[in-house]
Each structure stands twice: as C-alpha cells, then as structure tokens.
Amino acid sequence: MSRKKPRPTPVPPEPLAEVFDAHTHLxxxxxxxxxxxxxxxxxxxxAGVSGVCTVGDGIGEAELALEAAHADERVVAACAVHPTKAHELTDDVRTRLRGLVAxxxxxxVGETGLDTYWITHDPEGTAPLGVQEEALRWHMDLAAEFGKPLMIHNREADEDLMRVLADAPxxxxxxxxxxxSPLDVALEAVDRGYYLSFCGNVTFKRNEExxxxxxxxxEDRILVETDAPYMTPEPFRGARNEPTFVGYTARLLAEVRGVDPDEFGVALSRNARRLYGLTM
Ligand SMILES: [Zn+2]
Ligand SMILES: [Zn+2]
Known part of the structure; x- marks a missing residue:
C-alpha cells in the first residue's frame, strides 16, 4: 500500500515591518x-501586509475585484480582460469596463498583455495573438485616458510585448x-522606467537568472506580489497561496539585493502606493 506524502500546510512568514502585495486575486x-x-x-x-491590489481578469471577476476594494480599505482593484480571454472584449464589455475603471x-488597468503559452497549449480556448494585441492596445488607451497605470501579463511573448508597449502614449x-523574462528584457524594461513586480517563482531553485x-x-521600481492563489513561494511551493505569504518572496528579494528585509518591505510598499496613487 502506497500513500502520497501529505503536503505541508503553509505557515505565515516572520512578519515584516510592512509589505504590499501588488497583484493578487482575492x-x-x-x-x-x-x-x-x-x-x-x-x-x-x-504578517505585515498593509495592502493588496486585487485583480479581476474577466468582466465578472473585475466587478468582484472592485467590490472587494469597496469592502476593505486595505484593498484596491485592477480591472481588465485577461489576454487569454481577449475575444470576450465585446462592445458591451468595453462599456462596462470603462465604468469600472472610472x-x-x-x-x-490590468491584467492585460500577451500570452502565447496558452495559445500553444489550448488553442481552442485561447484568444489568438492578433486579437490579444488589439485588446492590449485598447486597454493601453483606456489606461492613458484615465491616467491610471497599465498592469501587464506576459507569458512567452517578450518580443511582441515590448514592441507593442513601445507605442504606449x-x-x-x-x-x-x-x-x-530573461535579464536583457528586465534591463530594457528598467531603461523604459517600467515597474517590475516579482512573485513566488523568483524563489524557485532553477530561476537563478x-x-x-x-x-x-x-529600488524605486521594484514590487512584490503573490498572484495568489497560484505561485506559492518556497518553502511551500505547490500549496494554495494567499497574500499572507508574500513576505517569503519579499525576504528572498531582500536577500539577493543584500538589504535589510524590513526596510526593503517599506520601500516595496512605498513603490506600490506611488504606482497606484494611494495615500493610505
Ligand atoms: Zn498574469
Ligand atoms: Zn494574475
């Protein structure tokens, strides 16, 4: 008789002075x-988390994200239609999204962007690249119109993404x-003044680059996030994620940068508040 080893239940990290989960799905x-x-x-x-940005990745989820942001003052929302669902961005959905973003x-405005991974793995269920690009450009204009930041999802689409973003207003x-993405894309993004948000996969052994x-x-362009319920950081990779666990990733980032984790957590929060225009 063989028994599968039970997965350890994740325990919260040692609390940081402060930290902000810049992208999660409550x-x-x-x-x-x-x-x-x-x-x-x-x-x-x-665990020291002062705030989160919760993301809706379809119109229904975007409405829920905004409800969550109204339910708790520590929560703000990002709204968009996910690139894999870009074919759902009908005229009606565009009108409703505009209302949410206002x-x-x-x-x-996010998460929008490009995702070729799911085009390869689920071509029937995923918007084709041309449709994704058109949706990305629409979201880009929407963000510019409302003066809000654009939150990008990118999976195996570096070259096309950087090309489209170069046209941003x-x-x-x-x-x-x-x-x-690889180091050269990170350096190009830094050069363009983008914010880079790291999640649990930066703690995975193989991801040295x-x-x-x-x-x-x-220091003023780095963020940390959970992207929960996925991407749980080590040492609880594979378990169900939530904002409580963002400190594991923040501590790892502090370690690779050689800085004090509590001071770094405060810097991460300051960056998130600046990006999202928060006074909280
Ligand atoms: Zn994403
Ligand atoms: Zn996400």
Missing amino acids: ASCGAGDAASVRAIMDRAAA DDRCVA AGLTVMLHCFS LRQAAARVP
Missing part, C-alpha cells in the same frame, strides 16, 4: 463577500506583473 482565493475579504486581509495584516477604487506608467534580474531593478 476572489480566486475564496473571498466572495465582504466578510471573507476582511478575513483574508486580517490574516495578511498579521471608479476611484480601481487604481490600474507618453506618460503612461507600465507595471510588468509576475516578471519572468530571475534573481539576477531582481537584483538589478532600481
């Missing part, structure tokens, strides 16, 4: 109403969420 973490949003945020606060608690702030990239981002 609804996918099970926060479907105001009480469950507050419960997740209370757990996170005990709300003060929506602080970014002057003054648009760009944030690359779950940054996972990603750690090198994280060490090279200027």
